[in-house]
Amino acid sequence: MKTNRLYYKLILLLALAAVSFGCEKKDLTSIDQLDDLLFVHATYTINFNSAWDNEKTPYLNVASDYDVRYTLEFWTIDADGNKNKLVVRKQVIGSALAEGNNSQVIKVDLPGKKLKAVVWADLVKKGETSNPFFDVSDLTQVKMLSIGFNKDKDAFSNAQDVDYTIYAKDITDVDVTESITLLRPFACYNVVANDYEKYITEKGNNAPLPAFTNIAYQLWIPTQYNAFAQMPQGATTALSYKYTSGPLSGELYPLASDVIFVGTADTDFQYYNFIAAVYDANSVLVATSANVEAKILRNKLTYIYGPFITTSNIGTSGIDDSFDDHIDVVIPD
Structure with a gap:
């Protein structure tokens, strides 16, 4: 139902006039309340x-x-x-x-x-x-x-x-x-080992499977998001997390996953850096990477494939931008 705002304005004006009448100095700043209806x-x-x-x-x-x-x-x-x-x-x-x-x-x-x-x-x-x-x-x-x-x-x-x-x-x-x-204010990424067959060939069929992966972020990661400006903020260093790895899917072994706030006033992507350390069920180190730099895009899922369980000190490559629903990043041996 429509209401007559003129009525409320008149009432408010009369109230303000009554309060300020007789005062040596009239404070009329409350008249701004008229625009707050x-x-x-x-x-x-x-x-x-x-x-x-x-x-x-x-x-x-x-x-x-x-x-x-x-x-x-x-x-x-x-x-x-x-x-x-x-x-x-x-x-x-x-x-x-x-x-x-x-x-x-x-x-x-x-x-x-x-x-x-x-x-x-x-x-x-x-x-x-x-x-x-x-x-x-x-x-x-x-x-x-x-x-x-x-x-x-x-x-x-x-x-x-x-x-x-x-x-x-x-x-x-x-x-x-x-x-x-x-849109999502962040990107999601999955770290996937694509060298499982090589791992079994080198270590034998009884080789322990990767059980968990520690991801240690390098440089900084934003832990806040300014939804007003649509930008990440609150940069924090030395963050890490432990992720239960697996299960095996064909020749691919999922190792870790996370979501990170992404974007600036000018771009919808950012580069983030991490080191992945893979362990077996007895907490014995299987392999660790060097610094991996990944370009991740807001509102998209990025798959980061690499020889994470057979090769240490692996690097990274660029991404294939011709994606539909997700982005693939393939790290060479």
Whole structure:
């Protein structure tokens, strides 16, 4: 139902006049409250990248016992797009998305100002409201709470400017519709040994299988994401994680996997460096790599293939950019 904003303006003006009447110095800064009335009734359609329906990545696995948590923040911005003040924050738990159903409609009341709409979506178990992998209490510094892959460690985000100042002088409330498409704020990679046959040939059929892999990041890894700016932040050094390796798939042996915040104001990819140390079930070292530099792309899965269990001090190569759903990086012997 439309409400007459002129009525509320008159009431507020009278209240301000009554408070300030008789004061030696009148403080009229509260008159800004007139522009903070939430009279723009916005309907946001939250869409997911089209790869949602087609990609076959192992970390996109929303089962029926999960919901999707949407966190929205609306910030006033200046002429250059810099953030000023958080005016509205809203969190909604929506049903799990499925193939062919990759959108969610959310209604929110907003002021007649120029705003930045910031959206983050992640998974929660049914009946719960928190996610163990991301702290979204402030979308300008979303914190990743753990290192290493987990099938439920998945999220989507985007931000866009909206301008409702054209409605500021309207007497009645207004209804608007908006849409925003979300992408993953990170890339996922899988480290895969492609030298299993060579390993068995050299060590014999009774050779111990790789049981776990330690990934030690070199240089730095971002542990936060500024969803307002759509950029990683919070660079942290000396991070590592332990990953249970396997099982064998043909001649390929999966060793490790993780997701890393990716992107800058100008690019949607970054280079990250790691050393992979592979161990058997008795914690005996099988092989260790030298520094591996991998180029990973936002919202994509990168497979890093190499002779990780027979060759130490292996290097790395460039990537094949002619990908559809994922990127292959092949490290030569």
